[in-house]
Amino acid sequence: MTEPQHTIDCDILVVGGGINGAGIARDATGRGLSVVLCEKDDLAAHTSSASTKLIHGGLRYLEFYEFGLVRKALLEREVLLRSAPHIMRPLRFVMPHVQGQRPAWMIRAGLLLYDSLARRELLPASSAISLRCHPAGQPLKPVLTRGFVYSDGWVDDARLVVLNALDACERGATILTRTTCLSARREGDRWQALLDKVDCGRIRVNARYLVNAAGPWTTAFLQAAAPQAQARQLRLIKGSHIVVPRLFAHGYAYIFQHPDGRIVFAIPYEQDYTLIGTTDLDYQGDPGQVAITSDEISYLCELVSQYFTVPVTPADVVWSYAGVRPLVEDEAADARAVTRDYRLEVEQGGAPLLSVFGGKITTFRKLAEEAVDLIAKSLDNRQGGWTAGACLPGGDLFGAVPQNRSVLEFAGWLREQQLRYGWLPTSLVARYAHAYGTRMHTLLAGREAPGAMGEEIVAGLYAAEVDYLRRYEWARSAQDILWRRSKLGLHLPPGAAARLQAWLDAHPLRKS
Template sequence: MTQGSRYDLLVVGGGINGAGIARDAAGRGLSVLLCEQHDLAAHTSSCSTKLIHGGLRYLEYREFGLVRKALQERETLLRAAPHIMWPLRFVMPHMPDLRPAWLIRAGLFLYDHLARRELLPGSRGIDMRRHPAGAPLVESIKRGFVYSDGWVDDARLVVLNALDAQEHGATILTRTKLIGAVRAGGEWHAQLQQEDGSVLDVRAGAIANAAGPWVGELLHGPLGRGAHHSVRLVKGSHIVVPKLFDHDHAYIFQNPDKRIIFAIPYEHDFTLIGTTDIEYHGDPAEVSITPDEIQYLCDSINRYFRRQIAPRDVSWTYSGVRPLLEDENADNPSAVTRDYRLELDAPAGEAPLLSVFGGKITTFRKLAEEAVDELTRALQKNAPAWTAARAPLPGGDIVGANFKRFLAQFQQQYSWLPAALAHRYARAYGTRAPKVIGTARSLDDLGQTFTPGLYEAELRYLRDVEWARSSKDVLWRRSKLGLHVEAGTLERVAGEIDAWFAREPASQHA
């Protein structure tokens, strides 16, 4: 790109909503520029509970429209990226003192039937004394329920949306911040500051403000606008501990304070536990878990599992700030709606500005579709929606969405890869995995080893194709290999990766 380049749409924000909007718009033929002040999915969109779900607990708050919309999206998304998303069965132990069984059965019946299901089985009651999921739990739990939702690698979902946007013609600029924008002559004149301090001047027919926790700050600052809606910042924190069970089901636990806590199989060797809901007033980029949150999550789990955990058992933590749509009627952060609002500012003869308030990862595709519908109308462009049909994300064009069969074929094709590495490549990159491997015919051909399972060939791919620029991008967002680095060596491994990026800098995508 060059100074003064013009685009139909400038998208500000490289989280799931911004990447989704960029993909949808580029696929409709609009010229699109996306800028993100940090890395893709650097904040909220890599800090979720990593579920594609309708939100069973939102039925309790009578959010029927939101739950139905999210349930409708589950199978669309599962078909679009079966390598990074897959069905997951959830076990809900019955605690008679918290909710009666009839109420849970009624909620699950509604959850099963609010939207059509083709891939996911329905719910049922189980005897915990006979079901494998009962074995790790305290003896007093005799019965429970099982239902379906989905799992997603959230950070990779963002990257794949950005990659698909680029392959449809969009320009993606990471580590590039919008510092000013004014309307003039029926278009936006915007200034973008890059990591080296240089400023790009660009023009755009419209702007989509998808800055997540910074949506209001962006409006009142660089964009100089007001808004009818606002967001409420709620911190969600998670802990990761060595695995507490060996089966492939997840758990959803009801706490006495009416909060819901998940315990999910994670990265083969771990259990992911979360989340908390706490009002947050600080810088979204500086959010972190507190000792009280860690203890709360440990206590919540210890209510149910035979094996007790303590803060000393925690292998890793992460926290994110969710920009929830402000709800004056909800005092409890857990009750704040997870729905979204799109606010279009389009005075006659002026360039449109669309701002995104709220949302959840499961509904990102629908949000993006609705956002681009509004923008194309404002821009007077005839560009029909396309992502609801069979529109796989990069690597997701797996025949019949059958990952198991694809994995077997991939392992046969690259029989020299260790099974664990072949599985990780197939999961992370799907049908694009051969591009990571390139012409390699042995592990030695993959280049320098940074930590077991991470080779130079993959770093090169992540740099050249997926905008990775640092060890954090690689170890904690594009993968979760940081969890598997040998104890005491993480700092050294990260330093070697950062040194490699310094020696082998990438040219900016354009």
């Protein structure tokens, strides 16, 4: 066996570079603990980039009496919005009322409960609306005459993961992408793990604490690292989404309920498109090979076509994606009823091991805080949680402390950047502002003319941005750049990814 190239000693080794792993690494590093995070693929390569991209309380979970989970998520919405207003935004949802489903009074009561479970400063309350008069009624079938509107939020899920990892890195964490944890075993009061990194070989990590945040692979990793542990079973639920050309011009999203009880959203997406999802299906295959099926595409098209005047067909689908949600098995017969809450379980047969089961993007920060509370106590670290009062990288529009102003005045801040960088197209500055926030100044530092941006590798993507993404955000492939660090892949012609990959191969990143 190849000997490790070098050894790293640390307090915590986190296995898994999805939202939970990145969030835990960030929180722990900010408390002064030394952290190594390893991810076998790219950051957010699986479940964490395959969500419906919502920061929400989970209105439909009220149906299953998950009041604690809904309240926890509702409390987090505005905390997250303030921390990263560039990659998140408030969003209003319209729910058409359909005769034969729940009575209007029951829906209104549920929305009033949703409004009241957590204090709101940024998000307006729900209300009843006439779809004959409301802008959201225009693309809907005339039979739909009344509805309700309520508030939640939208997030760029993959960028949320990257920003947590970036913050962790800048506070001292070691982030190792494309690095597989080959083995982890206890050696006295420490874990000794063997990692394999694609571009530099074997690495040995000696850690005081091991965190298993492997998502759909959590149970398998736990059984390999601690065979004696009683592993909680995960229920893998596949959620699939489709993207079609824009179905409506306004900025509202829709929430539709199918007669079978499932909820499907139709959300404004990337200016020119509408995102539709999701399905809830039990999944038994390899989580790394999950894909949408033709039946799921047809199901989503047929469901939303019951509401929109212009029907949606499979031929309209320009992109689709699917992910596996690793939910805590709770014996629910229906996949949509399985709890979205999380469990943190510590295995103490020597050096401690914490495994993360379940969870959702909206509660990732709270999950991380609770996890690091457990870890810090074990490692005799007395620093408390701090992330509720800190911006994510790029979110400090008006200072280091999160504030409502950053959410409410983002449009004004954007206009200032478009004036500051008037030598660039306003649409490009807007994309930079939404992707990078104040970090766009790092990307553009020292550049004062279009020629300073370097080669335009594909339309709207310059060498300067690619260099930034490779140097600061662990991007290595065209897929990383076009579909996770951005969604430029939606806007580019066939062959763009191959062209970008060829450029990347021909221009290896120079180590500074």
